[in-house]
Amino acid sequence: MTGLRIGVVGGSIAGCAMAIAGTRAGAEVTVHERSSGELQDRGFGIVIPPPLHQELVAGGYLGADMPTTPVATRIWLTRAPGRHSARELARQSSPVTPCNWGLLWRALRSNIGESAYHRGLPVGSVGRTHSGHALIRTADGEQEYDIVVGADGHRSVTRELIAPEVRPAPAGYLVWRGTIPLSALRDHPKVLELLKTAWITLGFAGGHGVFYLIPGADPGSRLLAYAIYAPPPVSASVSASVSASVSASKVPVSAAYVRNIADEHFPAEWADVVARGEHTSQALHPVADFVVPRAAEPPFLLAGDAASVTRPHTASGAVKALQDALCLERTLRESPSAAAALRRYAHERTAEGARLVGLGRRLGRALVENTPDWPAMGPADVDAWSRATLNGARSYLYGGVHQR
Secondary structure: OOOOOEEEEEEOHHHHHHHHHHOOOOOEEEEEEOOOOOOOOOOOEEEOOOHHHHHHHHHHOOOOOOOOOOOOEEEEEOOOOOOOOEEEEEEEEEEEEEEEEEHHHHHHHHHOOOOOOEOOOOOEEEEEEEOOEEEEEHHHHEEOOOEEOOOOOOOOHHHHOOOOOOOOOOEEEEEEEEEEEOOOOOOOOOHHHHHHHHHEEEEEEOOOEEEEEEEEEOOOOOOEEEEEOOOOOOOHHHHHHHHHHHHOOOOOHHHHHHHHHHHOOOOHHHHHHHHHOOOOOOEEEEEEEEEEEOOOOOOOEEEEHHHOOOOHHHOHHHHHHHHHHHHHHHHHHHOOOOOHHHHHHHHHHHHHHHHHHHHHHHHHHHHHHOOOHHHHOOOOHHHHHHHHHHHOOOOHHOOOOOOO
């Protein structure tokens, strides 16, 4: 694909990864990022499958020195009935590679190059020329490309062109995300000991929490990252934001409500960490999802959250974006033309997006909307519940669960 010109709308995780993919396939790539500042300050936690991390390092997308905090076990906890202590339900083999969002972005961004990454100039729209090429329009004018990659998130201007009918479907509940310094665990050595070798799912009636360690911004430091899923508080302003779907972006954080959930449902030591721990970051998001009918329509393609958004229970936001990039590189290398590459990309990635959205909805029903009686469950029950919830679907988060 030497001589191919690719314009990427959006310079976040998906945009940086797609830029590397195009460059590695021989194209000339330009990234258009609307933000004028650095994105690396977004320090929330994400996890990716270990094999994908290894593939990205081997392929030159990531350096082997990017900090991660890999663990191999998932521990299911709940609060013991009538008590405030933790009760372990089950342990499952579930290898994951937790990362810091900001450090992952920095690692990808460093492999693009300064001349190809343009920040602080939002893309107003995209379009087609009479000759069938793609246009990117900014305040500085129009630029023509052979391919335009929409990697500009759930409010993508590229998706508005090729799939204007797609709108997010609200799930009806929220996710609270946060990061806490390990100093908050100083008085809770049992919690810290678990987190050194495992990631935790804490189930309660009407929701659940997920906890794991990630690298901090300072070399060698660690943070506790968490996500807590539950119905919204009884508040007209928050409920209105949620009903407006994911396009509402972040709704104001209700710290008091998060504390109430922790105090009411968590074991005492976990409640103390979440409710009273000093946060380095915290945000509240409505949960929603959508998938496009087709992930590419030459000369345009969609990547990451621009193509589909799945509920976060699948832990596949960044994962799917990185896999989108690997797919683009492969199809560009193996196809006789750019249009043929995009058609192959659409065939593979549209199906995967739809699969993940379906999986996210099943997990949401089982983990939030219709939670089981967690305190009554043991290892065999959790295993059977996991198999029934997956219903034969693949999920790296349930690596030790086998369909029978």
